[in-house]
Amino acid sequence: MELTGLFFYLVSILIAGGIYALLCLALNIQWGMGGLFNAGIAGFFAVGAYTSAILTTEMSTKHLGGFGMPVVVGLIGAGVLAGLMGWAVARICVRLKSDYLAMASIGIAEIMRLVIVNESWATNGSLGLAGIPRPFGEFVSGRSADLVFLAYVWAVVLIVYLVAMRLYDSPWGRSLRAIRDNEVSADAAGKNIEKFRVQTFVIGCAFMGVAGGLSAHYFRFLSPSATDPLLVTFLTWVMLMAGGSGNNRGAIVGGLGIWTLWSVTEIFVNRLPPEWVTRSSYIRMLLVGLLLQFVLQKFRAGIIPEKSPPIRFRE
Amino acid sequence: MIRLESICVDFGGLRAIDHASFEVEAGRITGLIGPNGAGKTTAFNVIAGAVRPSAGRVLFDGKDITGLKPYQRAQRGLARTFQIPHEFTRLTVLENLMAAASAPEGENVFNVVFRRGSFDAEERAIYDRARETVRFLELEHVIDVPAGNLSGGQKKLVELGRALMRDPKIILLDEIGAGINRTLLGKLADKIKLLNTEQGLTFCLIEHDLDYVSRLCDHVLVMAQGQLLTEGTVDQVRNDERVIEAYFGGGKYEAQA
Numbered sequence: 001m002e003l004t005g006l007f008f009y010l011v012s013i014l015i016a017g018g019i020y021a022l023l024c025l026a027l028n029i030q031w032g033m034g035g036l037f038n039a040g041i042a043g044f045f046a047v048g049a050y051t052s053a054i055l056t057t058e059m060s061t062k063h064l065g066g067f068g069m070p071v072v073v074g075l076i077g078a079g080v081l082a083g084l085m086g087w088a089v090a091r092i093c094v095r096l097k098s099d100y101l102a103m104a105s106i107g108i109a110e111i112m113r114l115v116i117v118n119e120s121w122a123t124n125g126s127l128g129l130a131g132i133p134r135p136f137g138e139f140v141s142g143r144s145a146d147l148v149f150l151a152y153v154w155a156v157v158l159i160v161y162l163v164a165m166r167l168y169d170s171p172w173g174r175s176l177r178a179i180r181d182n183e184v185s186a187d188a189a190g191k192n193i194e195k196f197r198v199q200t201f202v203i204g205c206a207f208m209g210v211a212g213g214l215s216a217h218y219f220r221f222l223s224p225s226a227t228d229p230l231l232v233t234f235l236t237w238v239m240l241m242a243g244g245s246g247n248n249r250g251a252i253v254g255g256l257g258i259w260t261l262w263s264v265t266e267i268f269v270n271r272l273p274p275e276w277v278t279r280s281s282y283i284r285m286l287l288v289g290l291l292l293q294f295v296l297q298k299f300r301a302g303i304i305p306e307k308s309p310p311i312r313f314r315e
Numbered sequence: 316m317i318r319l320e321s322i323c324v325d326f327g328g329l330r331a332i333d334h335a336s337f338e339v340e341a342g343r344i345t346g347l348i349g350p351n352g353a354g355k356t357t358a359f360n361v362i363a364g365a366v367r368p369s370a371g372r373v374l375f376d377g378k379d380i381t382g383l384k385p386y387q388r389a390q391r392g393l394a395r396t397f398q399i400p401h402e403f404t405r406l407t408v409l410e411n412l413m414a415a416a417s418a419p420e421g422e423n424v425f426n427v428v429f430r431r432g433s434f435d436a437e438e439r440a441i442y443d444r445a446r447e448t449v450r451f452l453e454l455e456h457v458i459d460v461p462a463g464n465l466s467g468g469q470k471k472l473v474e475l476g477r478a479l480m481r482d483p484k485i486i487l488l489d490e491i492g493a494g495i496n497r498t499l500l501g502k503l504a505d506k507i508k509l510l511n512t513e514q515g516l517t518f519c520l521i522e523h524d525l526d527y528v529s530r531l532c533d534h535v536l537v538m539a540q541g542q543l544l545t546e547g548t549v550d551q552v553r554n555d556e557r558v559i560e561a562y563f564g565g566g567k568y569e570a571q572a
């Protein structure tokens with residue numbers, strides 16, 4: 001009993017860790033390769049989560065829905081809508097220098113979240129959406145469904161990883177990294193900076209939307225509190241920094257590793273004396289902050305630092 | 316090849332260039348000299364598109380390019396290097412050169428994900444070209460070093476290499492000599508000469524070392540206080556009274572300062 005409990009605890013860590021790995025890969029495309037400071041991850045995550053949830057749920061009187069589509073369609077829809085959102089944001093903000101882009105993206109993400117909370121005809125407001133299906137939900141139920149979902153999440157991670165690797169190991173990725181390193185001389189070398197940046201931002205946001213969709217299907221229930229920027233935006237940044245910005249493998253390691261640590265700290269803080277328990281979430285925040293400090297002092301470029309892709313023609 | 320027509324540039328209240336007009340002729344190595352603050356780098360920035368003039372026109376091969384962005388000018392065959400090296404820090408030397416090349420197939424994001432074969436030939440050609448350029452600039456021993464770790468002189472060579480990668484019609488060199496040791500500088504001069512005579516590449520260079528200028532340049536433009544003071548061969552210019560005045564002070568320019 002103890003052992004199966006532990007096993008499924010591990011499964012739950014791997015599922016959520018996979019979703020974070022996805023967010024890290026998406027952020028790595030934007031920040032690691034493109035140098036775009038997106039501080040509004042939670043907004044695109046939320047758009048994706050709600051899109052996928054609305055597309056796949058049964059008819060309900062409380063919110064927009066009744067499409068009852070398969071989960072795959074929901075996830076594709078999540079990516080498309082979050083990508084479109086990213087495109088609209090990029091059109092306005094992508095010319096901004098990195099710190100200003102960060103401010104603008106925080107603001108826009110909060111607007112998206114507030115729209116979701118307040119447009120209750122579509123989202124049922126703060127009461128949330130219930131009955132969101134899992135992929136293959138009609139064939140498996142109970143705890144084995146978690147195993148199926150685990151495989152599903154990591155299959156998506158694999159696909160996104162392969163896409164990210166292709167983007168990285170290509171002339172497109174090389175030019176993007178050149179723009180990141182020096183905008184002025186990339187401009188002088190004939191690179192259309194704005195075009196590269198818009199593309200980068202859209203691709204990253206689309207993957208963030210897919211991650212949001214997966215989390216909605218995992219929990220089967222979605223309310224605005226699931227898109228808390230502290231848990232989505234902040235934690236993803238910590239993960240990418242720790243794992244290795246500019247390295248896709250580092251992004252996955254960071255996502256999974258930090259999530260594991262984050263989950264395990266829960267066990268410890270729950271054993272604290274009762275007067276401390278109310279502060280437990282803040283203590284965890286503090287611990288993660290300290291960890292980031294440690295990693296950045298020890299490994300300045302993250303655990304797996306950026307490495308130039310090999311050149312195929314080399315003898 | 317390049318013509319500036321009555322260009323003015325204002326930075327706040329400061330008029331950096333004041334109705335300057337001059338021409339850089341094709342096939343030549345033209346030197347742009349003048350005392351500090353004469354507006355030489357600003358003139359380069361106007362030609363390359365990094366600074367918008369408040370008045371006047373820039374013509375490239377007879378076409379008005381005043382409204383074009385730097386990358387559009389680069390795509391039309393105008394290349395430049397910077398006074399302070401602007402290397403792609405985290406890219407290796409080889410990648411720096413390869414990134415500067417034009418790669419329409421490989422920079423198409425759809426091809427990159429779904430049609431990996433479509434840019435093979437293009438990439439191969441870029442790679443060969445970059446290797447050749449690295450050899451030409453004698454940077455082979457640092458080919459895999461991130462450009463941010465190079466010495467100042469090596470960074471300048473990488474800049475020149477990047478400019479060469481695009482098969483430009485004209486290269487603007489902003490103080491390419493500063494920070495490079497004497498021997499290397501001599502070699503570099505030979506290389507610039509070679510590119511000019513064998514490939515007919517046009518150069519325009521800003522340089523403070525007049526001996527270096529006289530060694531390289533067929534024609535010299537002298538700027539002072541945002542205007543073209545005079546032009547001619549190095550010897551003509553050297554003996555011009557106004558030029559001496561501008562450099563060493565005295566007379567008209569002393570009084571205004």
